[in-house]
Amino acid sequence: MVDNFSDLIIKDILKKESALIVGLDPNPAYFPLCLLEKGQDSKAIAKAIWEFNQLIIDVVNPHVVAVKPQLAYYEVFGSDGIYALEKTISYAKSKGLLVINDAKRGDIGPTATTYAKAFLGDSPLSGHGVTVSPYLGTDGILPFLKEGTDQRKGIFVLLKTSNPSASELQDLQLKTGEKLYQRLAELFDPIAKETMGHYGYSNLGVVVGATYPQDASYIRDSLKHSLFLVPGYGAQGGKAKELTGYFDENGMGALVSSTRGIIYSYIQKNEEWAHLNKKEIQESIEEAVLDAKREINAVR
Numbered sequence: 001m002v003d004n005f006s007d008l009i010i011k012d013i014l015k016k017e018s019a020l021i022v023g024l025d026p027n028p029a030y031f032p033l034c035l036l037e038k039g040q041d042s043k044a045i046a047k048a049i050w051e052f053n054q055l056i057i058d059v060v061n062p063h064v065v066a067v068k069p070q071l072a073y074y075e076v077f078g079s080d081g082i083y084a085l086e087k088t089i090s091y092a093k094s095k096g097l098l099v100i101n102d103a104k105r106g107d108i109g110p111t112a113t114t115y116a117k118a119f120l121g122d123s124p125l126s127g128h129g130v131t132v133s134p135y136l137g138t139d140g141i142l143p144f145l146k147e148g149t150d151q152r153k154g155i156f157v158l159l160k161t162s163n164p165s166a167s168e169l170q171d172l173q174l175k176t177g178e179k180l181y182q183r184l185a186e187l188f189d190p191i192a193k194e195t196m197g198h199y200g201y202s203n204l205g206v207v208v209g210a211t212y213p214q215d216a217s218y219i220r221d222s223l224k225h226s227l228f229l230v231p232g233y234g235a236q237g238g239k240a241k242e243l244t245g246y247f248d249e250n251g252m253g254a255l256v257s258s259t260r261g262i263i264y265s266y267i268q269k270n271e272e273w274a275h276l277n278k279k280e281i282q283e284s285i286e287e288a289v290l291d292a293k294r295e296i297n298a299v300r
């Protein structure tokens with residue numbers, strides 16, 4: 001049996017001794033001037049994004065399992081932004097890094113199939129994983145698992161998101177007494193079991209925000225075969241010491257994601273950040289990534 005998506009992730013967690021992933025959400029408003037010298041039109045900005053991502057990837061690669069580009073930050077610059085994303089994905093893969101596109105897609109079957117081809121197939125935007133919205137139900141999700149038929153691709157379905165309004169819908173109490181996110185966990189567990197890998201995890205993972213630690217153990221117990229993607233640590237207030245319940249008894253099963261806390265760490269540390277050079281930016285990012293890696297390893 002070949003490795004599935006979760007096996008690739010777990011092997012990298014073991015190899016790199018890290019359960020951290022870094023988001024690539026490039027916002028030129030936070031770029032140092034040395035990246036913005038070529039101008040402000042979308043082509044120049046796309047070049048700056050590409051350079052920024054390269055310098056992040058080079059420095060975080062030994063310490064993280066994956067990078068997670070959030071698509072909005074590229075789409076906002078149209079085709080130039082998408083080109084920067086394609087180059088970023090290809091560069092990360094060439095360095096041996098896993099890529100999880102944070103696209104939050106979901107649609108009727110045929111459209112979901114096309115999204116699956118775009119993000120998990122042979123397209124230039126294809127990575128190893130993609131975030132998926134569960135609002136349409138299982139026929140919006142299954143095409144993504146079919147597309148990864150070589151078993152090396154996977155998804156993270158939104159289950160309990162990190163944002164303040166997450167509970168408006170996700171905590172809705174159903175007639176059966178359970179909350180909506182609990183029902184989703186029940187719905188996904190049998191599907192997850194169909195694509196299990198060597199380490200007992202599946203190609204169907206779920207998003208569980210670091211800002212709702214009180215719900216993590218319930219979800220961990222209900223979805224024993226699903227990896228968690230855990231955003232909300234750091235900039236959104238999620239604390240490492242509250243993350244223990246997201247991991248299984250072997251300290252596996254969860255990938256903690258941090259974006260702003262790492263890629264813009266130089267802004268918090270230096271009032272003159274706009275004038276930093278690339279090496280100084282990289283030093284700050286490296287320090288932040290090592291701090292986060294250490295903090296998360298201490299609780300898993």
Ligand SMILES: O=C(O)c1cc(=O)[nH]c(=O)n1[C@@H]1O[C@H](COP(=O)(O)O)[C@@H](O)[C@H]1O
Pocket residue numbers: 023025068070102131160161162163207209231232233234235236257258259260261
């Ligand atoms: O799917 C995601 O990655 C995601 C899910 C979620 O529940 N909350 C969440 O913040 N995210 C994404 O994770 C990133 C959060 O970044 P930081 O708060 O800067 O670490 C953003 O790109 C969000 O779009």
